[in-house]
Amino acid sequence: MKETLLEKIRDHRATVAVIGLGYVGLPLVVAFAERGFPVIGIDVDAQKVAALNRGESYVQDIPSARLQAIRANFRATASYAALTECDAAIICVPTPLNKTRDPDVRYLIAAGESIAQYIHPDMLIVLESTTYPGTTEELLLPMLAGPAALACREVAAALYAEAIEQVVPVSSTQTAEMVKLLENTFRAVNIALVNETAIMCDKLGVDVWEVIEAAATKPYGFMKFTPGPGVGGHCIPLDPHYLSWKLKTLNYNARFIQLAGEINTDMPRYWVDKVQDALNSAGKALKGSRVLVLGVAYKKDIDDVRESPALDIIELLRGKGAQVSYHDPYVRTLTHNGRGLSTEPDLDQALAAADCVIIVTDHSIYDWANILQQAALVVDTRNVRP
Numbered sequence: 001m002k003e004t005l006l007e008k009i010r011d012h013r014a015t016v017a018v019i020g021l022g023y024v025g026l027p028l029v030v031a032f033a034e035r036g037f038p039v040i041g042i043d044v045d046a047q048k049v050a051a052l053n054r055g056e057s058y059v060q061d062i063p064s065a066r067l068q069a070i071r072a073n074f075r076a077t078a079s080y081a082a083l084t085e086c087d088a089a090i091i092c093v094p095t096p097l098n099k100t101r102d103p104d105v106r107y108l109i110a111a112g113e114s115i116a117q118y119i120h121p122d123m124l125i126v127l128e129s130t131t132y133p134g135t136t137e138e139l140l141l142p143m144l145a146g147p148a149a150l151a152c153r154e155v156a157a158a159l160y161a162e163a164i165e166q167v168v169p170v171s172s173t174q175t176a177e178m179v180k181l182l183e184n185t186f187r188a189v190n191i192a193l194v195n196e197t198a199i200m201c202d203k204l205g206v207d208v209w210e211v212i213e214a215a216a217t218k219p220y221g222f223m224k225f226t227p228g229p230g231v232g233g234h235c236i237p238l239d240p241h242y243l244s245w246k247l248k249t250l251n252y253n254a255r256f257i258q259l260a261g262e263i264n265t266d267m268p269r270y271w272v273d274k275v276q277d278a279l280n281s282a283g284k285a286l287k288g289s290r291v292l293v294l295g296v297a298y299k300k301d302i303d304d305v306r307e308s309p310a311l312d313i314i315e316l317l318r319g320k321g322a323q324v325s326y327h328d329p330y331v332r333t334l335t336h337n338g339r340g341l342s343t344e345p346d347l348d349q350a351l352a353a354a355d356c357v358i359i360v361t362d363h364s365i366y367d368w369a370n371i372l373q374q375a376a377l378v379v380d381t382r383n384v385r386p
């Protein structure tokens with residue numbers, strides 16, 4: 001049976017289901033479909049399914065034209081029954097944290113239970129969602145395991161090799177889960193270190209950016225990270241908590257993760273204090289002042305505001321009585337804690353009207369010389385100096 005499946009994969013005849021059609025799932029759909037595989041996308045969000053079947057993309061990295069080009073071998077559906085005709089199913093559902101910052105695996109469980117209804121022999125199931133080490137074995141395998149679970153690595157590697165440039169098989173699913181968490185934790189810890197370095201340099205009266213540039217000239221042993229307003233996105237603020245949660249169940253306290261989380265989460269507060277100081281030095285109180293937040297996406301040149309530090313900065317500024325507006329060429333509207341805000345339509349007017357501008361996202365499209373010249377006061381979290 002394994003050989004039949006491998007042959008179908010090599011001939012690009014294997015039908016691939018991608019479950020969860022978001023930032024991860026949709027590019028994966030396109031990667032397999034562009035290589036000629038028949039692909040079925042499954043998502044519980046009927047609006048996304050309808051948009052995809054009209055050839056409309058909602059993910060910035062995937063232009064609609066690419067979806068239209070794969071029409072012949074891709075369709076989306078909300079029904080897991082489509083799995084009966086699939087040879088492989090790749091799970092890309094969300095893995096958020098709950099209110100107590102513990103893993104919320106209910107989407108994974110829902111996906112697993114739905115797959116279990118339609119699983120059939122000779123079928124590969126892959127978990128792509130980021131999650132704690134042990135999830136595949138402890139959570140999914142009991143729901144899904146067939147007699148040939150041991151052949152999965154070989155078949156999974158063969159499938160991905162047809163669509164992905166480099167495949168790196170490791171010895172177990174637990175190792176693979178840990179690899180992803182190490183990557184993200186490495187970034188979270190190093191960003192926290194450089195954020196704390198920025199605070200220390202500020203207290204010492206030293207330019208942190210000059211320090212980093214000079215340190216980065218060392219030919220080995222130093223990897224450049226840059227400070228900023230905090231961390232955002234679906235991965236870095238959340239994924240390390242999956243790891244620390246798992247370790248807590250083993251009576252181990254993951255101290256680096258804890259500390260990095262604290263430092264990165266505190267950065268918006270640090271920058272709001274800087275806004276307050278800047279206004280103060282101009283003889284103004286933060287309360288009642290007009291503060292323009294420039295860029296709200298969590299990193300430059302994207303439209304994603306998930307976990308963006310801009311959200312905390314806006315909230316903190318509002319909490320201190322500032323009149324907050326924002327400008328972002330990629331984010332038309334913003335809803336946070338039940339309150340909505342729209343981007344300022346005219347940047348020049350918004351700059352002229354603001355008592356202070358805080359630069360949060362350094363989108364490439366911005367003309368920094370012009371912005372720095374027009375703004376009355378600037379607090380720059382990204383070092384945009386031209």
Ligand SMILES: NC(=O)c1ccc[n+]([C@@H]2O[C@H](COP(=O)([O-])OP(=O)(O)OC[C@H]3O[C@@H](n4cnc5c(N)ncnc54)[C@H](O)[C@@H]3O)[C@@H](O)[C@H]2O)c1
Nearest residue numbers: 020021022023024043044045092093095110111129130234
């Ligand atoms: N965003 C990234 O850059 C990134 C990178 C690497 C890994 N990841 C991981 O990949 C996973 C998915 O992340 P994402 O950013 O694509 O999330 P997303 O929210 O953009 O997309 C997830 C999709 O899953 C759908 N969904 C939810 N429950 C479902 C169910 N039971 N059945 C079918 N569909 C369901 C949602 O409607 C949504 O469309 C997460 O575990 C994340 O940590 C994300």
